[in-house]
Amino acid sequence: MFKKLLSYFGSDVAIDLGTANTIVYVKGRGVILNEPSMVALALEKGGYGKRIIAVGHDAKTMLGKTPGQIDVIRPMKDGVIADFTVTEQMIKYFIKKLSSSKKFFSIPPTIVICVPCGSTQVERRAIKDSALAAGARRVELIEEAMAAALGAGLPVAAASASMVVDIGGGTTEVGIISLGGLVYANSIKIAGDKVDEIISNYIRTKHGLLIGETTSEEIKKQIGSAHITTDKGEMTIRGRSAYQGLPKEITINSTELREALKDTFDQMIAAIRHALEVTPPELSADLIENGLTLTGGGALLRGLDVLINEETGLKVNVADEPLLCVAKGCGVALDFLNDNRLYLNRIK
Numbered sequence: 001m002f003k004k005l006l007s008y009f010g011s012d013v014a015i016d017l018g019t020a021n022t023i024v025y026v027k028g029r030g031v032i033l034n035e036p037s038m039v040a041l042a043l044e045k046g047g048y049g050k051r052i053i054a055v056g057h058d059a060k061t062m063l064g065k066t067p068g069q070i071d072v073i074r075p076m077k078d079g080v081i082a083d084f085t086v087t088e089q090m091i092k093y094f095i096k097k098l099s100s101s102k103k104f105f106s107i108p109p110t111i112v113i114c115v116p117c118g119s120t121q122v123e124r125r126a127i128k129d130s131a132l133a134a135g136a137r138r139v140e141l142i143e144e145a146m147a148a149a150l151g152a153g154l155p156v157a158a159a160s161a162s163m164v165v166d167i168g169g170g171t172t173e174v175g176i177i178s179l180g181g182l183v184y185a186n187s188i189k190i191a192g193d194k195v196d197e198i199i200s201n202y203i204r205t206k207h208g209l210l211i212g213e214t215t216s217e218e219i220k221k222q223i224g225s226a227h228i229t230t231d232k233g234e235m236t237i238r239g240r241s242a243y244q245g246l247p248k249e250i251t252i253n254s255t256e257l258r259e260a261l262k263d264t265f266d267q268m269i270a271a272i273r274h275a276l277e278v279t280p281p282e283l284s285a286d287l288i289e290n291g292l293t294l295t296g297g298g299a300l301l302r303g304l305d306v307l308i309n310e311e312t313g314l315k316v317n318v319a320d321e322p323l324l325c326v327a328k329g330c331g332v333a334l335d336f337l338n339d340n341r342l343y344l345n346r347i348k
């Protein structure tokens with residue numbers, strides 16, 4: 001799966017195979033690739049098999065605009081590799097793209113890849129095997145919540161608890177870390193994609209307008225708000241009337257969206273609450289002091305930090321560059337590979 005990758009990078013590599021975005025980080029170079037985890041497939045003539053016609057940004061621009069024989073898919077949906085063949089092809093494509101702009105050397109690298117806390121042993125093994133089969137010198141897997149914490153610069157090795165909540169596209173990962181290990185980790189399938197889905201359902205049922213995924217994500221970014229103090233006014237949107245079938249324009253506001261999304265936010269908060277409830281008391285005391293840190297694209301949702309603070313009483317920090325935390329954290333882990341630290345050896 002990673003064959004091509006290995007011949008282009010002599011340096012060690014960190015990969016965040018996210019449900020929404022794939023990010024590649026190379027030691028000494030930083031983030032060198034950041035593209036949507038999306039692939040556009042076309043049906044071969046005669047209807048047998050499918051052929052890739054676009055990947056990453058190019059595939060995302062096609063989303064919702066494709067004719068019948070073309071499909072845009074997200075092979076990593078829900079936080080696991082749902083479609084191995086397509087995932088493999090997607091990675092190959094990204095690598096080819098990199099190799100045309102810069103040359104790297106070819107000593108077998110060490111690769112750190114993050115896996116969602118909820119992934120099964122079989123899924124973890126499959127990711128590891130494909131990287132090894134491609135000739136990596138060594139492959140280490142790291143839990144997504146741990147990578148997020150490392151990337152956000154939290155003091156994971158300290159004898160004091162840190163809490164991280166990584167809100168991606170498919171999953172929200174909640175982790176509590178102390179002394180270099182995850183004391184608690186959980187993953188729920190409620191995250192950015194769910195928010196988009198609720199927005200489009202709401203606009204269809206309330207305003208009779210059909211919109212695509214790209215539009216609902218745009219609405220979320222422009223006027224999405226989780227707290228009354230961060231409401232962002234109105235937005236005019238276009239789509240197709242659910243009744244007449246004709247193009248139509250409507251105006252929606254931040255407040256109505258916030259109300260429609262209340263249940264979704266509540267579910268995220270319930271996951272955080274559950275983590276707090278099962279945390280040993282000594283660590284709870286630390287969390288009052290340290291608060292929790294939000295990472296992942298969902299951390300950028302306006303007012304989510306305020307809402308979580310209100311509902312849990314904890315201080316909430318939004319990490320710098322939340323979208324890059326996991327990739328950077330895998331990169332940090334590269335530096336500690338020989339230390340036998342807990343956070344790398346937890347996953348076999």
Ligand SMILES: Nc1ncnc2c1ncn2[C@@H]1O[C@H](COP(=O)(O)OP(=O)(O)O)[C@@H](O)[C@H]1O
Binds near residue numbers: 017171192220296297
């Ligand atoms: N400014 C923003 N406001 C709200 N949500 C955002 C913003 N930017 C990105 N997102 C959302 O973040 C999610 C992607 O986050 P990311 O951490 O890359 O996910 P993953 O790790 O699953 O690939 C998407 O649902 C996207 O819509």
Ligand SMILES: [Mg+2]
Binds near residue numbers: 016166168
């Ligand atoms: Mg992620």
